[in-house]
Amino acid sequence: NAGVTQTPKFRVLKTGQSMTLLCAQDMNHEYMYWYRQDPGMGLRLIHYSVGEGTTAKGEVPDGYNVSRLKKQNFLLGLESAAPSQTSVYFCASSYPGTGTLPQYFGPGTRLLVL
Amino acid sequence: AQSVAQPEDQVNVAEGNPLTVKCTYSVSGNPYLFWYVQYPNRGLQFLLKYITGDNLVKGSYGFEAEFNKSQTSFHLKKPSALVSDSALYFCAVRDVHYSSGATNKLIFGTGTLLAVQP
Numbered sequence: 171n172a173g174v175t176q177t178p179k180f181r182v183l184k185t186g187q188s189m190t191l192l193c194a195q196d197m198n199h200e201y202m203y204w205y206r207q208d209p210g211m212g213l214r215l216i217h218y219s220v221g222e223g224t225t226a227k228g229e230v231p232d233g234y235n236v237s238r239l240k241k242q243n244f245l246l247g248l249e250s251a252a253p254s255q256t257s258v259y260f261c262a263s264s265y266p267g268t269g270t271l272p273q274y275f276g277p278g279t280r281l282l283v284l
Numbered sequence: 285a286q287s288v289a290q291p292e293d294q295v296n297v298a299e300g301n302p303l304t305v306k307c308t309y310s311v312s313g314n315p316y317l318f319w320y321v322q323y324p325n326r327g328l329q330f331l332l333k334y335i336t337g338d339n340l341v342k343g344s345y346g347f348e349a350e351f352n353k354s355q356t357s358f359h360l361k362k363p364s365a366l367v368s369d370s371a372l373y374f375c376a377v378r379d380v381h382y383s384s385g386a387t388n389k390l391i392f393g394t395g396t397l398l399a400v401q402p
Contacts, residue, residue, distance in 0.1 A: 174327070201388050210293075212374060212394040213328075220387055228389075260327055264388045269316045269378030270335045271388055275327035 171196050174276035176261050182282045183251045191246040191279050193261030200266040202244040203228075203273065204236060206257040213260065219244055220266070251283045286311045288377050290393035297365045298401050305360040305396045307375030316378035317358040318390065319349055323371045331373075334358060345369070365400045372397050 177192040193202065200221050205213040215228030219238040233255060235247045244263075248255060258280050262273040287310045297303045309315050316335050320328040332343025339351045349360045360373060372395045379389040 203389075210394055212392040214392075215389060218387060218389065226387075262328075267388055269380070269388055270333070272318060272330035272333060273328075273388065273390065275320075275329070277327045278325075 173197065174261055174263055174274050176259075176276040176279050178279060179277070180280045180282075182284065183248075184284050185252060187251050188247070188249050189251065189281075190248075191259055191261075191281075193244045193246070193263075193276060194242055195244075195261075195263040195274070196242065197263060197274065198241070199263035199274070200241070201264045201273075202238065203262045203264075204234070204244065204246045205260045205262065206230065206255075207260060207278075208257050216246065216259075248281075251281075253283045255281065256283045257281060286377060286379060286391055288375050288391055288393040290373075290375055290396045292396050293394075294397045294399060296399045296401065299367050300364050303362050303365045303369070303398065303400070305373050305375075305398060307358045307360065307393060309356050309358060309375075309377050311377055311380065313380060315356075315358075317349075317351065318376040318378075319343065319347070319358075319360050320374045320376060320392075321345075321371050322374065322395075328374060331360070365398075367400045367402050370398055370400045 174195045203218040204216040217236040222241040261276040264273045318333045319331040334351045342348045375393040376390040
């Protein structure tokens with residue numbers, strides 16, 4: 171099993187450009203999450219999904235959109251990138267539950283917005 | 285509001301010595317607590333969790349954590365540190381403020397960098 175994979179690994183954008191980050195998991199997990207990691211701030215939840223066709227906002231959703239058209243994929247979009255969105259983005263997935271189950275993380279995407 | 289605090293940005297320990305990485309939490313109800321490790325340029329890996337039961341939880345790579353309800357702490361420990369343990373460690377707690385259903389959402393601390401010197 172590949173687990174959780176993320177594409178691309180690294181990207182440089184100019185302010186105002188758009189892009190989509192792709193997350194794929196082969197563990198048949200219902201739940202998927204997008205986080206951003208910034209120095210001194212830990213991981214903050216951007217959006218999450220509890221099943222195919224459903225999405226919900228996390229802690230820091232502004233400037234991002236997501237889609238979960240297939241169970242195994244969770245896409246994160248930046249419509250108009252800003253320097254404040256320079257970060258490392260992590261995707262994670264988990265089985266459904268009431269908070270007792272761990273999340274499994276991808277390797278991350280480093281995004282630099284100039 | 286629920287929160288997790290990791291009071292130390294960095295912990296330095298000599299190889300072979302015991303290590304402790306501190307975590308305190310603030311939640312309503314029973315806490316579900318987790319530790320994750322992040323090696324350089326990698327994603328987070330699950331180490332261990334406390335849900336209920338024995339206050340001492342054993343996890344991967346020889347790590348263990350002690351749940352202390354009265355001190356609202358969940359410190360990560362290892363009896364003998366290895367250089368290969370050098371990494372960023374995150375404590376997390378289940379987020380119970382979800383509008384409906386279960387989400388397995390987590391609230392993460394800011395992370396503690398563990399540096400083990402040979």
